[in-house]
Ligand code: 13P
């Protein structure tokens with residue numbers, strides 16, 4: 156519509172003036188993906204944030220992603236359209252809880268999913284995302300691993316290692332809602348369609364899938380597959396890019412509850428206001444940031 160067009164032009168103008176880059180996650184509203192310089196999964200976004208030479212990063216995603224950008228690029232201004240865009244899963248573990256668990260398992264290395272606060276990352280040996288979790292686990296030189304916070308991703312990666320994994324009981328409110336019965340019922344409707352799911356889904360759902368991958372991995376699979384229809388088990392925001400990349404293919408989401416309300420808190424208007432006012436900015440305590448940076452950088456080094 157006309158108002159959005161106007162806002163988009165203003166955003167592009169401000170972006171130039173501020174020497175800003177706009178990063179957006181695949182779950183963001185289409186209107187934000189449309190103005191982004193780079194759209195990606197958690198791993199791709201962290202990498203971009205670490206490598207950009209812009210002065211300002213407008214991070215269209217949830218809070219922990221903006222925090223990671225700030226930790227990796229401490230001298231840059233990191234804006235988020237709305238600071239209330241949080242991640243309930245990231246809030247399921249705090250630094251105190253993790254420290255207690257570490258005290259019980261002094262020889263374990265801590266692997267934290269990037270869906271965690273900066274304070275948790277500061278207590279972590281190495282971070283991972285859903286796209287590199289298996290590689291990260293295999294790179295760890297310890298017999299015992301403390302894994303936070305996603306029990307579903309933890310269960311998934313535990314199948315690829317002989318190491319003992321101590322898995323935190325966190326989960327994603329959005330992905331964890333999908334059940335095996337939901338998968339069976341949509342499979343009955345589209346029996347030919349491959350089932351492609353995110354590893355934040357429950358083990359019973361992952362077991363029924365033809366392919367398990369991060370958001371970028373789901374997109375790659377659908378691009379490269381000869382199939383014309385797919386059953387998708389991840390947040391609905393990905394539909395924008397699935398359709399853009401595959402205008403002739405069909406995508407059926409397992410259920411209509413695959414919506415992350417936190418991701419949707421950001422919108423075009425708030426993105427514009429953030430660039431205009433240079434608020435809200437993501438700040439991370441210096442000491443926490445320095446400690447957390449090591450675990451993120453270690454992740455970026457894993458090939
Ligand atoms: P990825 O983009 O890394 O697949 O992560 C999904 C997610 O839940 C981000 O909040």
Ligand code: SF4
Pocket residue numbers: 217241242243244245270327328329330355390415416417418
């Ligand atoms: Fe957090 Fe799940 Fe939303 Fe990702 S989709 S931000 S893991 S609640």
